[in-house]
Amino acid sequence: MDYQIIAKRILELKNADLNLREKLIKSKQLSEGYNQEMEKLHNQNAKTLAEIIEIIGYPTIDKVGKEANEATWLIIQHSIGQPDFMRKCAAELKTAVNENKADAIHLAYLTDRIAVFEDKPQLYGTQFDWDETGKLIPNPFDDLAKVNERRKAIGLITLEEQTESIQKRALNENQTPPKDFNKQKEEMNEWRKKVGWIK
Structure with a gap:
């Protein structure tokens, strides 16, 4: 091979x-x-x-x-x-x-991404989205202290530091929140149903 x-x-x-x-x-x-x-x-x-x-x-x-x-x-x-x-x-x-x-960090990101699409809390806080106020924040996670413990165990910076870094990157890339938060959320849920993430 x-x-x-x-x-x-x-x-x-x-x-x-x-x-x-x-x-x-x-x-x-x-x-x-x-x-x-x-x-x-x-x-x-x-x-x-x-x-x-x-x-x-x-x-x-x-x-x-x-x-x-x-x-x-x-x-x-x-x-x-x-x-x-x-x-x-x-x-x-x-x-x-x-x-x-x-790499264990890759597994953490993939585990979190799957959890977010399945409407479950993240374990590492690696996935982010815009909230209704137009701020880029981590998707729901279970417990901040535990999240930071898990992150530290695999060599990631704290969730607070990661949040700051992600927000800066979005700014540098000219990313902006959706024009209509509720509409986008609705469309995303429809899409998740269509492809089979949620029922």
């Missing part, structure tokens, strides 16, 4: 994702719901990655190297229209982390 070719393919998927994101930031289309072009690309990338995983198993650091392993996580993290795929990957990533073949 030529893992180098597979690693190269995974990096191509990641680069296509990041290039599109950059384009949407420049055209100020990133904050208005889930962009259709981006959704299509995320679903295509998930399909290709699923085929790769079918052949080689989870692309761990020892197989594809650190960079492609990180790119794998990014593709999974963005596969939000594929709940079953994300959950399956989270289980495989957990095994890889336990075997020291993947």
Whole structure:
């Protein structure tokens, strides 16, 4: 099995994702719901990655190297229209982390993202969204002290520090809150039902 070719393919998927994101930031289309072009690309990338995983198993650091392993996580993290795929990957990533073949921080981000889509509290506070006042804040989490303990255990800064950093980045990228908070929330819930996150 030529893992180098597979690693190269995974990096191509990641680069296509990041290039599109950059384009949407420049055209100020990133904050208005889930962009259709981006959704299509995320679903295509998930399909290709699923085929790769079918052949080689989870692309761990020892197989594809650190960079492609990180790119794998990014593709999974963005596969939000594929709940079953994300959950399956989270289980495989957990095994890889336990075997020291993947990064525990990646698992924390993926675990939180799944929790947010399932309407469950985050364990690490890695996922953020706009509130009704137009402020970018962490999605609901269980307990601040516990969240910060878990974050520290895997080498993350405190949630307070992360919040400040995320808010600065959004400002630098000219991200803005949705024009109609309730409408966007409604649309998001409809979308989550459609793809199968919630009933």
